[in-house]
Amino acid sequence: MNLADCSSHSATARLLHFGSPGAIYLRRFVGSLHVGRCGSNPTHVKTLRLRSNPPKTLTVTAAMASEAEVAASAKIIDGKMVAKEIRDEITTEVSRMKDAIGVVPGLAVMLIGERKDSATYVRNKKKACESVGINSFEVRLPEDSAETEVLKFISDFNDDPAVHGILVQLPLPKHMNEQNILNAVSIEKDVDGFHPLNIGRLAMRGREPSFVPCTPKGCIELLHRYGFQIKGKKAVVIGRSNIVGMPAALLLQVLREDATVTIVHSRTQNPEQIVKEADIVISAVGQPDMVRGTWLKPGAVVIDVGINPVEDATCPRGYRLVGDVCYEEARKVVSAITPVPGGVGPMTIAMLLSNTLSSAKRIHNFQ
Amino acid sequence: MNLADCSSHSATARLLHFGSPGAIYLRRFVGSLHVGRCGSNPTHVKTLRLRSNPPKTLTVTAAMASEAEVAASAKIIDGKMVAKEIRDEITTEVSRMKDAIGVVPGLAVMLIGERKDSATYVRNKKKACESVGINSFEVRLPEDSAETEVLKFISDFNDDPAVHGILVQLPLPKHMNEQNILNAVSIEKDVDGFHPLNIGRLAMRGREPSFVPCTPKGCIELLHRYGFQIKGKKAVVIGRSNIVGMPAALLLQVLREDATVTIVHSRTQNPEQIVKEADIVISAVGQPDMVRGTWLKPGAVVIDVGINPVEDATCPRGYRLVGDVCYEEARKVVSAITPVPGGVGPMTIAMLLSNTLSSAKRIHNFQ
DSSP states (O other): OOOOOTTOOOTTOOBOOOOOTTSOSOOOOOSOOOOOOSSSOOSOOSSOOOOSSOOSOOOOOGGGOOHHHHHHSOEEOOHHHHHHHHHHHHHHHHHHHHHHHOOOOEEEEEEESOOHHHHHHHHHHHHHHHHHTOEEEEEEEOTTOOHHHHHHHHHHHHHOTTOOEEEEOSSOOTTSOHHHHHHHSOGGGOTTOOSHHHHHHHHSTTOOOSOOOHHHHHHHHHHHHTTOOOTTOEEEEEOOOTTTHHHHHHHHHTTTTOOEEEEEOTTOSSHHHHHTTOSEEEEOSOOTTOBOGGGSOTTOEEEEOOOEEEEOTTSTTSEEEEOSBOHHHHTTTSSEEOOSSSSSHHHHHHHHHHHHHHHHHHHTTOO | OOOOOTTOOOTTOOOOOOOOTTSOSOOOOOSOOOOOOSSSOOSOOSSOOOOSSOOSOOOOOGGGOOHHHHHHSOEEOOHHHHHHHHHHHHHHHHHHHHHHHOOOOEEEEEEESOOHHHHHHHHHHHHHHHHHTOEEEEEEEOTTOOHHHHHHHHHHHHHOTTOOEEEEOSSOOTTSOHHHHHHHSOGGGOTTOOSHHHHHHHHSTTOOOSOOOHHHHHHHHHHHHTTOOOTTOEEEEEOOOTTTHHHHHHHHHTTTTOOEEEEEOTTOSSHHHHHTTOSEEEEOSOOTTOBOGGGSOTTOEEEEOOOEEEEOTTSTTSEEEEOSBOHHHHTTTSSEEOOSSSSSHHHHHHHHHHHHHHHHHHHTTOO
């Protein structure tokens, strides 16, 4: 599969790379990258490649869509609203638990190094904990810390009864072994759900993972809360990362959801033909506006995990965020779609809080 | 998906249930079951259901295929021959290891209860070990043994340096907790590859399982040894069991194979349409002759994991073995297919021996 932003209109434009929540979806591009709005070229593109000679004319229509048009098109899956609902539910449960057994769920977050984006995510997670009444514990270590030092903190958190979830903010400094560090987190406190034992249990029928990774869990939760049927549907997951694509596919298929799932990835030939047959599309590939309206089956439900910043001089910050799916084209074709931002993004932290609460309940056997 | 033997010709006929090697593919049927040969009704059947009123006439053509016809059709993927090759390679390696460091790989097999089929599989595994020079250790416990007794033996084998692989023959007596028992096997000696940690590593990019489950490993090995390209191909796995379908799908997709994989299962609608698009089909569902010739894409490669005994009065034992795929129809359509028996079956034990050898090499750091 040669996937790229197919609506390029400037060979010299630059794609901005920011971290999405958890810094998990964005990939670095190789080759010339272009920036533009989709919605301008609705013809079916069989195989997309990075274009060194972009079309000379580009009619930007996306930004011109009126409110009336939006109302007449796809249902907008409001992740911000659902995340708020979930956080309210968590607040109630945290309070009930505290009143009943005097236990407050606790999340430990470790930040190693000075990355600004990572610092922002950690701050957001801390704030989110506060907002629902979960205790947060933060450890910040300098970039040049020894791996053993990180492991010591993890070990202490593993043993600390006030901590029910441990999260190590990624990426780690290059001299550290990510596998060693993530594997050191107790399976009972792995609220990110990235431990291979959790993934194995997720893949196996009749087994239950202790935790489901937050972003894919958020995708499924959106489908559930909006009442979209999954059982028996054809689902396509675009992207096969360990933290979104692969677990999302496993969730859709195994865990009582019963969809028929295909994973589309960088080696897939004619991805658009496969996506076109899907009733449910989850895209987590980190390429702006890659999935065009022509790729989508009329009436499909689209969950767009990508959060891709692209240059836009008309925006105050000089960039705007777009998903993997060309929203303006897609909303005229599909029955429902998540916006970017305000779709899956807010769900990830809500699911992290949910996993931390579940962990505390399990550890204290509180129903 | 309503999957059934679509070539039924007798409402009163009985499907025989035997265990396949490992007793893993056969399922119990619900409802009236019919027995017959496929090859008689090549029309496309959109959705298959168990038929209470089977057609009154049935022309059996399958058994009439001449040698010339076979020669003009699909390549037969000879699992028996490949398994022999692999066993010869293992024999050489076992001998080289013994000569170099004085270590002989050892496999411990536990049989609990009196099931005749299980006893046969254990005997076959023991014989296979002997044939390549691997030591085998057998424990037989009565049906009413306590779970703790089984766990004690597993613990001893975990600690025994002469044992490099531990296999607990399934199914276990009903009073035992299969999960507890399988989880007790050290991850370093889990030559069946069924531990969730192994499955998790199999599912994750950048991780390596200690062992790959034997049957799906055998399927991929057949594709490799016959030189069929997997990368970029569309693959369909029929069946999503923990021990064949799901790991086979993971193997095709994740572990350097790069196929685009769809799993078809009991809730899949119009499975034949999905199968029809596949370049590679692996079927592991345990329904005789379920996949008809019309389901298959011309030129596809078919790996048939099903080993289904069906009544046949013309056979000396009163039954014959057939696969999930209607062989006689399929071989006129596809480019290559495994026969049943003699396809995947012999590969499963060969892979068990291969995993045991790998384990011994890893434990003793022998290249």
